[in-house]
Amino acid sequence: MTEISRLPGPVMELWEWQYQGACRDADDTLFFHPEGERGSTRRRRAEAAKAICNTCPVMLQCREQSLRVREPYGVWGGLSEDERAAILAKKTG
DSSP states (O other), X not given: OOOGGGSOOOOHHHHGGGGGXXXXXXXXXXXXXXXXXXXXXXXXXXXXXXXHHTTOTTHHHHHHHHXXXXXXXXXXXXXXXXXXXXXXXXXXX
């Protein structure tokens, strides 16, 4: 029988904040660009996603998580892929 006392405890508190996200009821295609999307179309979509982020009570937790795990795609915590890449480059540079 497995010794369960050595197993990690519940970690719900590590991700429970996601239930409060303003994006939970939004169309997820707003936060992730389709293949080949460029220029002003991409910029307008990202700005619409960021507008939702700016109303979100857990925007900072989302942003911190996306930077910590180096989320490669989409708008997270009000930051686009390029904005996150720039922040991470400054931290490692």
